[in-house]
Amino acid sequence: MDSQEKIAKTLEPLTKVIAYVFGFLITVVAICFMLVFYIGTIPSATPVETSPAPEPVVVELTEQEQLGKSLFNSNCAACHKLNRKAVGPALAGVTDKYEREWLYPWIKNSAAMIAAGDPRAVAIYNEYNQSNMNAFPLLSDEEIEAILVYTDTGK
Ligand code: HEC
Numbered sequence: 001m002d003s004q005e006k007i008a009k010t011l012e013p014l015t016k017v018i019a020y021v022f023g024f025l026i027t028v029v030a031i032c033f034m035l036v037f038y039i040g041t042i043p044s045a046t047p048v049e050t051s052p053a054p055e056p057v058v059v060e061l062t063e064q065e066q067l068g069k070s071l072f073n074s075n076c077a078a079c080h081k082l083n084r085k086a087v088g089p090a091l092a093g094v095t096d097k098y099e100r101e102w103l104y105p106w107i108k109n110s111a112a113m114i115a116a117g118d119p120r121a122v123a124i125y126n127e128y129n130q131s132n133m134n135a136f137p138l139l140s141d142e143e144i145e146a147i148l149v150y151t152d153t154g155k
Pocket of ligand 1: 128
């Protein structure tokens, strides 16, 4: 055995130790990477970006409903409520009771329909003790439609 071989022999355990240490370190690093990756894939229960607080629930009316509401309030509310009888019947859901073809002329001039003997006009007239509803000849079909769409919301 020459001196070189001797050195190699004495270093052999040392290289083994170094190899083990390296092997160990690489394994630890690999596990760390895997852990980081794994944690990254867990859907976090509390999202980092907190979603904005839910908007307060506001009962929004469309533009048409808004128009209907103001027309209703200025022309009809004196005698009609949406969900209960007043001087006249509750108007919420009135479009289920009558078709548009009946409602438009009724609102424009109910007295004319009663005079003409329309059976439903006469019936409601008698039911309300023959009280008279105003005529609204100046309301356009669009305005009447807006009122009906609004009263249908029941709000
Ligand atoms: C002066 C009070 C008065 C005003 C104002 C009034 N109404 Fe009437 N309305 C009545 C009465 C009373 C009746 C019941 C029928 C009758 O007696 O002629 C009635 C009936 C109705 C009916 C039939 C409802 C049903 O269920 O049979 C509709 C629809 C209606 N009104 C819509 C309107 C609309 C829309 C307006 C506003 C543009 C309006 N009314 C304004 C008094 C009024």
